[in-house]
Each structure stands twice: as structure tokens, then as C-alpha cells.
Amino acid sequence: MFDTAFSSNDLMFLLKGAWLTIQLTVVAVAIGTVLGVVFGWARESLPGWVNVPIGAVLDVLRSVPLLIQLVLVNSGKSILGLSWSPFVVGAVVLGLYTAAYCTEIVRGGILAVPATTRRAARSLGMTYWQDLTSIVAPIALRVSLPGWIGLTLGVMKDTALVMWIGIAELLRSSQIVITRIQEPLLVLAIAGLIYFVISFPVSRLGAFLERRWADDSLKADQ
Amino acid sequence: MIEIENVHKSYGSLEVIKGVTMQVEKGEVVSIIGGSGSGKSTLLQCINGLEPIQKGHIRVDGIDVHAKGTDLNKLRRKIGIVFQQWNAFPHLTVLENVTLAPRKVLGLSAREANEIAEKHLVHVGLGDKLKVMPSRLSGGQQQRMAIARALAMSPDYMLFDEVTSALDPQLVGEVLDTMRMLSAEGMTMIVVTHEIRFAREVSNRVAFFHKGLIHEIGSPEEVIGAPKKPETIDFLKSVL
Numbered sequence: 001m002f003d004t005a006f007s008s009n010d011l012m013f014l015l016k017g018a019w020l021t022i023q024l025t026v027v028a029v030a031i032g033t034v035l036g037v038v039f040g041w042a043r044e045s046l047p048g049w050v051n052v053p054i055g056a057v058l059d060v061l062r063s064v065p066l067l068i069q070l071v072l073v074n075s076g077k078s079i080l081g082l083s084w085s086p087f088v089v090g091a092v093v094l095g096l097y098t099a100a101y102c103t104e105i106v107r108g109g110i111l112a113v114p115a116t117t118r119r120a121a122r123s124l125g126m127t128y129w130q131d132l133t134s135i136v137a138p139i140a141l142r143v144s145l146p147g148w149i150g151l152t153l154g155v156m157k158d159t160a161l162v163m164w165i166g167i168a169e170l171l172r173s174s175q176i177v178i179t180r181i182q183e184p185l186l187v188l189a190i191a192g193l194i195y196f197v198i199s200f201p202v203s204r205l206g207a208f209l210e211r212r213w214a215d216d217s218l219k220a221d222q
Numbered sequence: 223m224i225e226i227e228n229v230h231k232s233y234g235s236l237e238v239i240k241g242v243t244m245q246v247e248k249g250e251v252v253s254i255i256g257g258s259g260s261g262k263s264t265l266l267q268c269i270n271g272l273e274p275i276q277k278g279h280i281r282v283d284g285i286d287v288h289a290k291g292t293d294l295n296k297l298r299r300k301i302g303i304v305f306q307q308w309n310a311f312p313h314l315t316v317l318e319n320v321t322l323a324p325r326k327v328l329g330l331s332a333r334e335a336n337e338i339a340e341k342h343l344v345h346v347g348l349g350d351k352l353k354v355m356p357s358r359l360s361g362g363q364q365q366r367m368a369i370a371r372a373l374a375m376s377p378d379y380m381l382f383d384e385v386t387s388a389l390d391p392q393l394v395g396e397v398l399d400t401m402r403m404l405s406a407e408g409m410t411m412i413v414v415t416h417e418i419r420f421a422r423e424v425s426n427r428v429a430f431f432h433k434g435l436i437h438e439i440g441s442p443e444e445v446i447g448a449p450k451k452p453e454t455i456d457f458l459k460s461v462l
Contacts, residue, residue: 114307114309116305116307117312119272119305120305123272123301124299124302124323124371125295125323125375126323126326127295134322138313139311139312139313213313
């Protein structure tokens with residue numbers, strides 16, 4: 001018979017960690033997406049003197065390993081006199097990291113809208129903002145979605161790194177359980193399953209939207 | 223009336239329009255013919271302010287298009303333009319493509335906009351395609367949709383920028399027919415085209431552009447039937 005020391009208490013402990021993982025992911029992706037949309041638009045629309053510094057900062061965020069950013073900000077916060085909790089540090093660092101990648105995804109989406117299409121919109125008397133919201137945004141959204149889904153799933157797994165600043169998210173929680181019951185395979189399998197269950201709705205959402213937009217282009221068949 | 227007065231236009235150091243003057247009266251159809259790079263398409267984009275000019279004036283109903291303080295968004299409501307690339311909004315149905323600007327720009331209700339859009343789409347022969355996405359249309363149908371989209375703003379002027387150049391030969395006719403219909407209805411039109419026969423048939427006047435200048439302008443009989451300048455004669459020989 002299969003015999004294990006893994007108890008329902010352990011499962012609850014893992015689920016608590018998973019809840020932190022979800023919270024961190026949601027906050028980081030929210031921060032990252034809002035900033036990413038703003039920066040992505042800015043990089044395509046604003047003059048160089050605004051753009052060069054934004055680009056430089058985003059490059060740093062993308063090039064320095066997330067772990068180093070977490071540790072540096074976590075240590076640096078006391079020097080700056082900030083009394084952020086580890087969760088806030090994790091959310092802010094992950095959020096900015098997400099923003100750096102999201103900026104490029106949004107930029108790619110905006111660049112995918114042909115200049116001639118935008119010109120056609122303006123020729124109808126639409127303002128810059130009407131063109132941006134009615135033409136550019138919906139087209140760019142469709143182009144950016146797969147990349148954004150990938151980014152969200154990536155960030156969800158990257159949240160594991162916040163364990164280094166003392167947050168017991170899902171992976172850290174499973175390590176704690178492993179240390180206690182010495183059954184790494186089982187515990188990691190359960191943790192992996194939980195990660196999958198969290199990811200699944202996100203990837204399904206992506207697939208659902210892509211299918212719906214594809215159906216749109218088949219309305220002729222109705 | 224559209225008054226074009228000594229217009230110069232450059233892209234960087236390349237001057238593509240070198241002092242063009244012409245007028246288009248209400249109800250007139252003026253065709254602009256000429257080789258690639260002669261500046262004819264650029265001129266159209268200057269007329270509704272999509273492109274800035276470096277010198278001269280363009281006035282539409284007395285309003286200086288390139289003057290500071292001219293509300294271009296407002297001015298463009300009365301100048302429809304159709305491009306070589308038909309530029310459908312790919313995420314919207316045919317009907318939505320046409321209703322978008324009347325709703326956003328003119329502030330019409332969905333019902334009013336739908337009524338107007340349907341009328342124009344039926345007019346250009348797309349009455350059975352209202353709910354279809356543009357990607358399901360042929361090039362000729364997309365181009366007719368683009369015409370309906372411009373017409374839905376009830377423009378006083380229509381500019382056509384080589385609208386048949388990107389179409390398969392068998393689709394050219396349906397678009398030209400739509401334009402013939404508009405001219406018969408009295409629409410004021412400036413038509414940049416390579417369709418010389420069409421220009422001859424529908425135009426009140428034809429202008430021949432060459433290297434950024436008008437070399438000849440006059441009735442189709444004069445410019446196409448009996449061209450005087452060697453450049454015009456050479457050009458017509460090459461396209462007819």
C-alpha cells in the first residue's frame with residue numbers, strides 16, 4: 001500500500017503558499033500591465049528625450065536577474081527608510097520586471113498596426129485618441145495577447161524567487177514540508193500540480209479569446 | 223471649391239511637389255495622371271492635411287488647410303479619401319467599419335449610424351455583407367467598403383488615391399463602376415489614377431503631373447486626346 005506522512009494539514013500549508021503565489025502574480029501582472037501599456041505607448045509615440053531614459057531603465061530591469069533585483073531592493077529599502085513588507089517588495093519588483101517585458105509586447109502590438117490603417121482612421125476625422133482607442137488598441141490587443149499570456153505564466157513561476165526575501169509562497173512552502181516529511185517527489189509533484197491548476201485557467205483564457213476573435217473573422221459563414 | 227496655390231512639398235531634401243496650382247470647382251471631377259513619383263498621390267494627402275506642405279496654400283471652401291489653428295479633424299469630415307491600400311479596420315465587421323466614424327466623430331446614435339451605413343453599403347453593392355469581417359471580402363469589395371466608409375461622413379469632396387492599383391484586374395471594373403455612379407450623382411472628385419480610359423470618360427478636366435509639376439491641364443480631349451507636351455505624349459504612349 002502507498003504510505004505517506006503527507007497530511008491534510010500539509011496540503012493546507014501548500015494551498016496557503018499557493019494563495020500567496022496567486023496574490024503576488026495578480027498584483028505584479030496588474031502593475032506590470034498598466035505600466036507596460038503606458039510605457040509601450042510612450043516608446044512608440046513620445047520623442048526621444050522622454051524615451052531614451054525610459055528605455056534605459058527598462059533595459060536594466062530586463063537584464064539584471066530577478067533574484068538580484070529582489071535582494072537589492074529588499075536590502076535597499078531600509079537604507080531608503082521605506083518600511084515595506086517583503087510582500088510589497090516582491091510585488092513591486094515583480095511588477096516592474098513584468099512592466100519591462102510587457103512594454104515590449106505592447107510596443108510590438110502597436111507596431112503591428114499598419115500606419116496606413118491609422119491614416120485611414122484620421123482621414124475620417126477621428127482624433128489621435130479616437131484612433132488610439134478604437135483602432136490601435138483593439139488590433140494591438142489581438143496581436144499582443146499570446147505574448148501577454150506567456151508573460152503572465154512566466155511571472156507566476158518567477159514568484160518562487162521571492163522566497164529569498166522570506167515569503168513562504170508555494171515553492172518555499174513545499175520545501176518546508178519536504179524538510180519535515182522527507183518525501184520530495186510526492187510533495188514536489190503536488191506543488192507542480194497546484195502550479196498547473198493555477199496556470200490552466202490563464203492559458204485557457206488566452207485560447208478562448210483567440211478562438212473568439214478568429215470566429216469574428218468567420219462571421220460570413222453564419 | 224478646392225484651391226491649390228503654388229504648393230511645394232518635400233520629404234527631407236527630396237522635393238516631390240515643386241509649385242502646383244490648380245482649382246477644383248464644386249461638382250467637378252478632376253483626374254490626375256502621371257508616372258510614379260510625379261507627386262500626384264502626395265498632393266491628395268496634402269489636401270486633407272494628412273501631409274504638411276512647405277510652401278503655398280491649399281484652401282477648401284476658403285479654409286486654409288495648413289494654417290495654424292485649422293481644425294483638421296473637422297475639415298476632414300467634408301473631405302473623404304480612399305487609398306490604394308483599402309485599409310479596412312480588420313477587427314470590425316463591414317457595417318462597423320462604416321459606422322465607426324459617424325458614431326465617434328459625428329456623435330450619431332448606433333441606430334442613426336447603422337441606417338446611414340446600410341444605405342451607403344447597399345449603394346456600393348455590399349448590402350449582403352454587413353455582418354461579414356473585411357478579411358472575408360475580395361479586394362474589390364474591401365475597396366467599395368472603403369468608399370462607403372468615406373461616404374458615410376457625407377463629405378462634400380471625395381479624393382481617390384490610385385484606388386484600383388492594388389486590385390486584381392478582374393476586380394477593377396466594380397470599383398470604377400462605383401466611382402462612375404458617384405460622379406453621375408454630382409460628387410466633387412479628385413481622382414489620381416492610372417486608368418486613362420476611365421479618366422477620359424468621367425473627368426471634366428485631366429491634369430498631367432510630371433516630376434512634381436503640372437505639365438498639362440484641360441479637358442480630357444485636350445490632355446488625353448491631343449496632348450501637346452512631349453512628356454505627356456511619352457507617358458500616354460507608355461500606358462495606353
